[in-house]
Amino acid sequence: MMSRAWRARDGLVLAAAAVAVIATGLSGSSYWIYSLCLVGIYAIVAVGFNIALGLAGQVSFAQVAFMAVGGYATGLLTTKAHASPWLALLASVVLGAVLAFFLNLPFLRLRGHYLGMATLALALGVQSFAENAGGITGGALGVFGVPSLTLGSFSLAAHSRFFVLVWLACGLCLAVYQLTARSHIGRAWRAVAARPDVSASLGIDVPRARILALVLAGAMAALSGGLLAEFLNYVAPDYFGLVMIGNIFFMVIVGGMGSLAGPLVGAAFVVLVPQEMSSLGQWQGVVLLAILLGVLVLWPTGLLGDPSAAGSITALLPARLRARPARVAENGS
Amino acid sequence: MTAVSPLLAASHVTKAFGGVVAVDDVSLAIGPSTVHGLIGPNGAGKSTLISLLSGFTRPDNGEIRFDGQDVTRVGPARLARLGLARTFQAATPLAGLTVLENVQVALTSKYRSGLLSVLARTPAMRREAKALAAQARELLADFGLLTDADRPARDLPFGKLRYLEIARALATRPRLLLLDEPAAGLNQVEVDELAVLIGRARAGGIAVLLVDHDVSFLFSICDQVTVLNFGKVVVSGPAAEVHGSKLLREAYLGPALPADPDPPGTESRRPEARHLEAQ
Numbered sequence: 061m062m063s064r065a066w067r068a069r070d071g072l073v074l075a076a077a078a079v080a081v082i083a084t085g086l087s088g089s090s091y092w093i094y095s096l097c098l099v100g101i102y103a104i105v106a107v108g109f110n111i112a113l114g115l116a117g118q119v120s121f122a123q124v125a126f127m128a129v130g131g132y133a134t135g136l137l138t139t140k141a142h143a144s145p146w147l148a149l150l151a152s153v154v155l156g157a158v159l160a161f162f163l164n165l166p167f168l169r170l171r172g173h174y175l176g177m178a179t180l181a182l183a184l185g186v187q188s189f190a191e192n193a194g195g196i197t198g199g200a201l202g203v204f205g206v207p208s209l210t211l212g213s214f215s216l217a218a219h220s221r222f223f224v225l226v227w228l229a230c231g232l233c234l235a236v237y238q239l240t241a242r243s244h245i246g247r248a249w250r251a252v253a254a255r256p257d258v259s260a261s262l263g264i265d266v267p268r269a270r271i272l273a274l275v276l277a278g279a280m281a282a283l284s285g286g287l288l289a290e291f292l293n294y295v296a297p298d299y300f301g302l303v304m305i306g307n308i309f310f311m312v313i314v315g316g317m318g319s320l321a322g323p324l325v326g327a328a329f330v331v332l333v334p335q336e337m338s339s340l341g342q343w344q345g346v347v348l349l350a351i352l353l354g355v356l357v358l359w360p361t362g363l364l365g366d367p368s369a370a371g372s373i374t375a376l377l378p379a380r381l382r383a384r385p386a387r388v389a390e391n392g393s
Numbered sequence: 394m395t396a397v398s399p400l401l402a403a404s405h406v407t408k409a410f411g412g413v414v415a416v417d418d419v420s421l422a423i424g425p426s427t428v429h430g431l432i433g434p435n436g437a438g439k440s441t442l443i444s445l446l447s448g449f450t451r452p453d454n455g456e457i458r459f460d461g462q463d464v465t466r467v468g469p470a471r472l473a474r475l476g477l478a479r480t481f482q483a484a485t486p487l488a489g490l491t492v493l494e495n496v497q498v499a500l501t502s503k504y505r506s507g508l509l510s511v512l513a514r515t516p517a518m519r520r521e522a523k524a525l526a527a528q529a530r531e532l533l534a535d536f537g538l539l540t541d542a543d544r545p546a547r548d549l550p551f552g553k554l555r556y557l558e559i560a561r562a563l564a565t566r567p568r569l570l571l572l573d574e575p576a577a578g579l580n581q582v583e584v585d586e587l588a589v590l591i592g593r594a595r596a597g598g599i600a601v602l603l604v605d606h607d608v609s610f611l612f613s614i615c616d617q618v619t620v621l622n623f624g625k626v627v628v629s630g631p632a633a634e635v636h637g638s639k640l641l642r643e644a645y646l647g648p649a650l651p652a653d654p655d656p657p658g659t660e661s662r663r664p665e666a667r668h669l670e671a672q
Binding site: 236239240243244245247248250251253254255257258259260261262263264265266272318 | 447449468469470473474478479481485487488489490494497498499500501502504506508511512514518522525561562564565
């Protein structure tokens with residue numbers, strides 16, 4: 061569990077985020093509502109990944125694949141099968157969870173670089189499939205005309221209405237994160253992340269703990285992808301490539317692994333910084349990466365990560381690359 | 394070990410790493426509620442044997458039965474749930490977890506509530522969490538760690554880390570506890586306390602397999618002792634018999650030579666050797 065001070069900081073940031081979201085919703089500013097819709101959608105995939113990486117310590121690049129699954133399932137079910145967008149969204153989440161279960165099973169035996177390479181291959185494979193299976197997915201052009209959600213005759217097409225749905229969904233994911241993190245399930249995840257061998261010796265079913273985290277992460281990624289398709293009324297393969305993989309890691313690591321509000325901060329960074337710096341053109345990526353490096357050097361556990369907790373990106377590095385920042389030095393290794 | 398059927402019975406267990414036979418045709422039986430010592434020089438195969446018995450390593454040959462059940466190919470997590478717990482040679486606090494959480498983690502398999510009851514925060518789930526937290530606190534109290542409950546586990550001083558390690562293993566409710574050098578690095582007061590704790594575990598019906606380098610400590614609390622050398626059992630039996638055995642001395646000091654018994658400055662510098670020489 062995070063120390064009290066860090067939990068308090070987490071709560072404070074969460075409250076500030078809630079105020080910012082509500083204020084934006086009330087302001088009616090179409091620019092900010094559009095931006096915060098994207099922030100909410102990105103935050104959902106990040107909250108899921110925070111369960112997998114931040115709590116259970118699973119370095120998976122495949123999170124983006126389940127986001128693509130959600131996006132395409134929603135897009136194709138509504139346009140080709142003419143299913144209700146609500147049903148399509150629900151089916152996307154279920155499909156994301158089921159695929160996360162089966163596709164992650166073979167990865168459970170892999171660790172370190174091998175796990176990274178295998179999950180990266182899956183992620184790029186899914187994107188490549190979407191790009192090349194034109195008959196099903198619409199190829200590189202993607203799926204157009206994804207119908208907006210409606211409640212009876214009340215359409216959520218307007219961004220100001222969709223905004224409410226996105227943030228309700230994000231709140232739900234945050235609740236799932238917090239409830240599991242505080243329970244024996246979350247405790248077991250953190251134990252498995254710290255020492256899988258010791259956890260096993262204490263009777264914890266390590267593969268089962270990992271797969272549960274990955275299934276929840278996959279479901280949230282699919283929800284995020286489905287909402288993105290609904291938001292843009294469109295889904296295309298280039299949303300689910302290396303840039304999104306980078307964004308997902310960036311959000312969780314900069315926000316702070318294992319912190320409740322961290323993914324929100326990370327999502328705000330990933331969406332707002334490039335928008336506000338659009339004049340920089342192609343230098344945006346450089347600036348984002350500079351921020352990432354700066355955060356990792358100054359706060360190795362991310363902006364909201366607890367330095368006393370295991371969840372730090374440096375813990376995933378080989379020992380010789382690990383910096384020993386003064387703030388955690390008192391804890392020894 | 395004749396009348397009572399053994400709790401753990403390893404027969405003809407062999408494990409080789411490449412060309413090195415770390416454990417060579419070892420048979421071992423541990424009865425219920427006994428403290429069984431395992432000693433031998435460095436590289437004798439003690440840690441490999443612990444690893445084999447606790448399911449972390451699969452033997453190349455031989456069979457391991459726990460409570461009558463064949464567990465030769467059973468992994469550590471299931472063995473722990475069957476009642477076989479172990480500690481590790483190096484202290485292994487779960488970083489990022491508090492002292493209390495370290496013990497609570499060992500109770501994970503006792504929880505009946507699943508993901509859905511956790512998400513719904515059902516009253517049954519909350520009751521269960523409360524009851525198991527109380528159990529964990531009780532264990533901490535037994536080991537004098539209650540005041541440290543909310544500290545990050547890795548901030549504990551070394552002696553307390555050792556206790557936490559044992560408290561955590563006991564939380565799984567084992568019938569057999571494998572302790573891999575629990576006294577290493579402890580001072581004399583702490584070693585004495587450890588002996589009391591091990592005696593208490595035995596009194597509570599828990600069998601203990603104890604690996605240690607400290608020969609006097611080991612013989613003071615063990616009912617049975619097995620001596621390993623070069624992966625083989627040299628001698629095994631009641632502690633008093635093994636203690637007087639020439640084979641024990643030879644395992645550490647080599648066969649007695651008529652002229653120059655121990656070149657000074659080599660093996661006889663080791664504490665266990667000095668203890669044996671003193672007899």
